[in-house]
Amino acid sequence: MKKFLSFLLIAVLVFSLVGCGAKEEPAQNNQESKQENTNQQSASNELTPEPGAKLVVWESEGPESDWIKYVAEKFKEKYGVEVTYEAVANTDARNKLATDGPAGVGADVFVAPHDHTGELVASGLVQVNDVTADRVKNDFMKAAADGVTFEGQVYGYPLAIETYALFYNKDLISKAPETFEEIIEFAKKYNNPEENKYALMWDVANAYFSHSFIAGNGGYVFGNGGTNKDDIGLNSDAAVEGAKFMVSLKEILPLNSADTNYQIMDGLFSEGKAAMIINGPWAVKGYQEAGINFGIAPLPKLPGGKHPASFSGIRSMFVSSYTKYPNAAKLFAKFATSDEMLLKRFEITKQIPPVKSLMNEDIIKNNEVVAPFLAQAQYAVPMPSIPQMGVVWEPYGAAFASMWNDGVDPKEALDNAVQTIKEAIASQE
Numbered sequence: 001m002k003k004f005l006s007f008l009l010i011a012v013l014v015f016s017l018v019g020c021g022a023k024e025e026p027a028q029n030n031q032e033s034k035q036e037n038t039n040q041q042s043a044s045n046e047l048t049p050e051p052g053a054k055l056v057v058w059e060s061e062g063p064e065s066d067w068i069k070y071v072a073e074k075f076k077e078k079y080g081v082e083v084t085y086e087a088v089a090n091t092d093a094r095n096k097l098a099t100d101g102p103a104g105v106g107a108d109v110f111v112a113p114h115d116h117t118g119e120l121v122a123s124g125l126v127q128v129n130d131v132t133a134d135r136v137k138n139d140f141m142k143a144a145a146d147g148v149t150f151e152g153q154v155y156g157y158p159l160a161i162e163t164y165a166l167f168y169n170k171d172l173i174s175k176a177p178e179t180f181e182e183i184i185e186f187a188k189k190y191n192n193p194e195e196n197k198y199a200l201m202w203d204v205a206n207a208y209f210s211h212s213f214i215a216g217n218g219g220y221v222f223g224n225g226g227t228n229k230d231d232i233g234l235n236s237d238a239a240v241e242g243a244k245f246m247v248s249l250k251e252i253l254p255l256n257s258a259d260t261n262y263q264i265m266d267g268l269f270s271e272g273k274a275a276m277i278i279n280g281p282w283a284v285k286g287y288q289e290a291g292i293n294f295g296i297a298p299l300p301k302l303p304g305g306k307h308p309a310s311f312s313g314i315r316s317m318f319v320s321s322y323t324k325y326p327n328a329a330k331l332f333a334k335f336a337t338s339d340e341m342l343l344k345r346f347e348i349t350k351q352i353p354p355v356k357s358l359m360n361e362d363i364i365k366n367n368e369v370v371a372p373f374l375a376q377a378q379y380a381v382p383m384p385s386i387p388q389m390g391v392v393w394e395p396y397g398a399a400f401a402s403m404w405n406d407g408v409d410p411k412e413a414l415d416n417a418v419q420t421i422k423e424a425i426a427s428q429e
Helices: 031-044 063-079 093-103 114-122 133-139 142-147 180-190 207-216 237-251 262-270 281-289 326-336 339-349 356-360 370-377 387-391 393-405 410-428
Strands: 054-059 082-087 109-113 157-162 165-169 198-201 220-222 228-233 274-279 294-297 311-319
Touching (some): 054 093, 054 326, 063 082, 063 326, 063 339, 093 109, 093 114, 109 114, 114 387, 133 142, 142 311, 157 326, 165 370, 180 237, 207 237, 207 311, 207 393, 237 410, 262 274, 262 281, 294 370, 311 326, 339 356, 387 410, 393 410
Parallel strands (some): 054 109, 198 274
Antiparallel strands (some): 109 311, 157 311, 165 274, 165 294, 220 228
């Protein structure tokens, strides 16, 4: 979205090269295949891979690929099914499957952000998770379960939860501020625009980050936990008040929003000029390699003691509707999201497994990098996963830019954004 949307973030298998066979319709629509799969499950009380099953799995490159290759090896040892890893960024999987799936060359299992769930379902690209749905609902964090659920049905197999927090340079400020008021006071002594020194920076016009001011004050994208497209709360009184406070911070960040974008913010923090930034766990490795003596903390409190409500994202596996081997594919997704494999994912990628019981594992709760994101996650709100979310980002980001750069009244800017979003939704119907 940002790296995942613009960056986002805060994304992986090896063996022989075999894909999904072409077919005229997805496996989920093939009644004969479905009945055969049901009979196999009933006979053993557990999925059994189809004879000769071979899988293709898509995941991002990087540490995620190391993890998925490990899972593939262990899966083959246990079930005898070969798995081929293909590098496809998690944010690209949806569009790629829309063309590759019908052609019979797509993945059997793939990783995507949870906010793609609604569009994946609406496009008929994924199968229902009828294997671990109860585990997802009962054992996983609510944000993870909600994120991979669409119209009451679980589709995804959650892998990791991520949100953003406050990074601070310990050589410039020894302790993380607990409130924005403390940052404002620090800026009075530290800021020096001529030397590109700023107390705090974030990607202002990126709605992924700036939404935390809106949501922390009570604003929201869609009602009913992000599922009601007809209830848009981005221009509510609470949202407007949150936006007004955000705009007041231009006093300590007197730049055009284009000059606060992710690349500039990231660069100034890496150079030791920006004392604090708002960023996600995907940035940790780069700052470590840059030799920055940094710490991470939950986002500072807003006026009135309110906590900024950052967006949270869930990385999730999905089973393709076009797979020739639905049993093997579902079994792989189940295996990959077991406690053992998710802890291995954390070990390799440092991405937080969204299983409630794993939060108490020493390797996670005592990790100085992970703990602050976990602390912020308790205030985070999952990005809505309904298809209409796709038309929100551009007008919402434009609203932040107009109020920040041009002095447009926050109420007017947010009203304009909501009107644009409503018109876009209406055009889809």
